Every structure is written in C-alpha cells, then in structure tokens.
Amino acid sequence: MSLIKSISGIRGTIGGRPGNGLSPLDVVKFTSAYSAFILSKTKGRKAKVVVGRDARMSGPIVEQLVVSTLRGMGIDVVNIGLATTPTTEIAVTGEKADGGIIITASHNPKQWNALKLLNNEGEFLNAAEGQQILATAAADDYTYAEVDQLGTLTEKDYTEYHIQKVLDLKLVDVEAIKKANFTVILDTINSVGGIVLPKLLDKLGVKNYKVLNQEPTGNFFHTPEPIPENLTQIAGEIKNGKYDVGFVVDPDVDRLAMFCENGEMFGEEYTIVSCADYVLSHTPGNTVSNLSSSRALADVTKQHGGSYKAAAVGEVNVVTAMKETKAIIGGEGNGGVIYPESHYGRDALVGIALFLSHLAHKGCKVSELRASYPDYSISKNKVELSADVNVDAILDSMKEKYKNERITDIDGVKIDFAESWVHLRKSNTEPIIRIYAEAHTEAEATALAAQIKDVIASCK
DSSP, rough: EEEEEETTTTEEEEEESSSTTBOOOHHHHHHHHHHHHHHHHHSOHHHHHOOOEOTTHHHHHHHHHHHHHHHHHHOOOEEEEEEEHHHHHHHHHHTOEEEEEOOOOTSSSEEEEEEEEOTTTTTTTTTHHHHHHHHHHHHHOOOOOOOOOOOEEEEEOOHHHHHHHHHHSTTHHHHHHHHTEEEEEEETTTHHHHHHHHHHHHTTTEEEEEEOOOOOOSSSOOOOHHHHHHHHHHHHHTTTSSSSSSEOTTTSOEEEEEEOTTBBBBBHHHHHHHHHHHHHHSSOOOOOEETOOOHHHHHHHHHHTTEEEEEESHHHHHHHHHHTTOSSEEEEETEEBTTTBBBSSHHHHHHHHHHHHHHHTTTSSSHHHHHHHHOOOEEEOOOOOOTTOHHHHHHHHHHTTTTTSEESSOOOOOOOSSEEEHHHHHHSSSSSEEEEEEESHHHHHHHHHHHHHHHHHOOO
16 A cells, blocks of 8 residues: 655555555545645635546545545535546636645556645645645644534536637637548546547537547546557557547546557657647747656747746646746646646646647648657666665766766756756655656667666766
C-alpha cells in the first residue's frame, strides 16, 4: 500500500491501514486541513468549494467523504460529480468559489486515487500553501462547525459550460473543422473523457468518430498513462487507414496524446508544440514549458518571433512563469496544453479544438504536420544510489564539470548543449537521480543519458 503526501495534494492506493494507504481516515484528515486553509482566507464569511471527480471505482466513496467533511467544516459545497480536471478548474471561477478539490489520481492505475487542491482562481496551490496544509493535517489543527453552521450541498453539471467556453475561443474555428470533415478515433480510457469528448466533437461539427473504452466505469481497459506501450489498441485501429487523427486522454482529461493517420504517435511532447504553432501564427507572443519538455517548443516560438522560458517541473511552476512572461500559451511535454485565453490549467478539450482548427487550416495529413516540426527524441532514465550518498553534492559536481555549457539549476540541474540537453532531478522520497536526455534521435538521446550515468558513477 502507498500513501504520498505532498504540497500538491494527497494520493495513494485504496485500502490498507490509516497512513499506509488512502484510507477514509486519511481522506477526512486531509480534507479537514484543506478546509481550515480555505476558512483562514474567507475571514468569517461563508466559504464555498467545488468538488469534481474522475470515474475511478473508488471515486463515489471518496467523493462522499470529501463532500461530507467540507460541510462538516462549515463550507458550502458545489458538487459537479463526474467531471474532468479542467472542468473542475473552470467551475471554481464559474461559481466564484473559494477553492476546489479534484478527486483523481490522473494517469495512475485504478487502485490509486487522490485529492488535488485548487485556490479561488481554479489553479493549483503553490508550495507554501501546500506546506501549510501538510502542517495542519499533521497537527490535526482544525475545528468542525456547530450544527447551525454546517455547510450546504448543491449539485450541478459543468460539462456543457466547459465545452461552450472552448467553442467561444477566438482561434477555435468550428466552420473550418466542419468543412474539413475529419474522421476521428478517441480512446477515453473508461473515464470522464467518454462523457465529455463525444459532446465536444459533436459541437465542433465532427460527424465521423469512434470512441474506444467509452463507458466511464473506472475499470481501465489498459494502463491509463497515454504512452506508446499502453496504446496498442488504438494504434492497431488507426493502421486500418480509416481515420485522419486519433486522440488519447488520461482519466482526468488534462493530458492529450495524438496519433497520425498512419498509426504512428504524433509524440506527446509535440501536443503543445503543434497547438503553440497554431496560436503563435495568429497571435505572436511568448511561451513556457518545464525544464524536462522538448526543445521543439523553443524552436517554434523563435520561428514566430517570440521568447521562450523554461520553468521548474510542475504545473503551478509553469503557470507562474507564464504569468511572469505574459506567455500566450504554454504547458508541459506530457501533453498538457495551458491556454490562458481559456484558463490557467492543462486542458485536453482546448488542445483538441486548437489542433483540429490548426489541421483544418493547414489542409495536410497529421503525419505531414508532424514532419514539419524540429525532430527530437527524449530518453528517460534513473540512477539508483545508496542511502548514504549525498545527491546534492553529485549535482554540484555535475554543474562544475559542465560549467562551460548553459546550466539551469532552478530544479535540479539542466545542461544545455548545442544540439541536445540533459536534465538531472533528485527524488524527494528515495536516493534516485532521474535523468532526462533529449537529442535529435533516440539513439543519440540514449547515448547521452548513458554518458551522464557514467559521469555520475565517477562522482560517487
């Protein structure tokens, strides 16, 4: 059993003893601590929090615990039920709420669930706020409401509201998409994507589409992370030559992966690249992604005359950097598109609508569009170390060894070479250094990672 408490929320496997898995007691404790944080911000007035969940099998139980605990703390709850993460984020601002809780373990397998915590802007809490909630939970420092001050419960559906906000985006060209008459295949991995994405395609004028794994049972047909080894089903379908494009989402629909018409993956790193290319071609500006995302976004941004900035890993860090640089689009290389014209959160609905608009305007095949972008490949590795090894000292040694290259140390150590880069990050929970290497080919990226591993070994 696993239970992971972090500044971004709490996640764990269902079952087990309190403190060892995501037990009902842990859900109540952490929700109570979050409630205390929200109440400290509202200064005596009645607080309101939005709750949404993905379709995980444990979702209804966790939802009841969360909703009841919030009400027990004296907070009014707007429960939007089965909803994507971006839908929940949008509902927070739509309700003018003080915060939100998303019940989802994102791409983790079905035995996992989690609470993700939002502020009154529908954005993830920052590190200081997360630490405050962790401390409150550890100290059991919260007080439940008296009977006359218990919170109320309102139930709403925000799916149509979210879809309409996507349709209202200036660069979403519904007429062009209709005219293109695309044939689309979706894999919605037995979660909320099966509810919302067919409705989105209907509104976008896509008449011909097929949905794999549509029923939102939470009993995932395959491991839900949208990476190649988990997506053989949809790859086989597309190879039959019936589809123009394939879209794959994770259970909470904030990540988007795509397939070309020939059955090859577009590349999750290139989801943000293609959407940014479309947005920048109409509204030039700046972009942001995290340090472990492909250099292709920086290349495309420069081609359009904009500036690119790399942020520390984590959506909240990307959003902060986007606000600082007034970026018009940004995201993460895991298929997360953040488009401030809509909201500051990763949103697969926005990604699909922008991509189909882009493809309709280009009038080419998806494989041809992919071939138009700089070609890079990322290799992901790790080095396991003994518990007595000083990981920080190793990272300092790496900075010294490669001091003549461009070094970024806001999140581990990133070394930028002329035609490649490597990013080293230490784990906060175990003696591991994660190594992300990017080069123009997979072989080159793998060789670079191996070279860095050898250097690390010499530093022990």
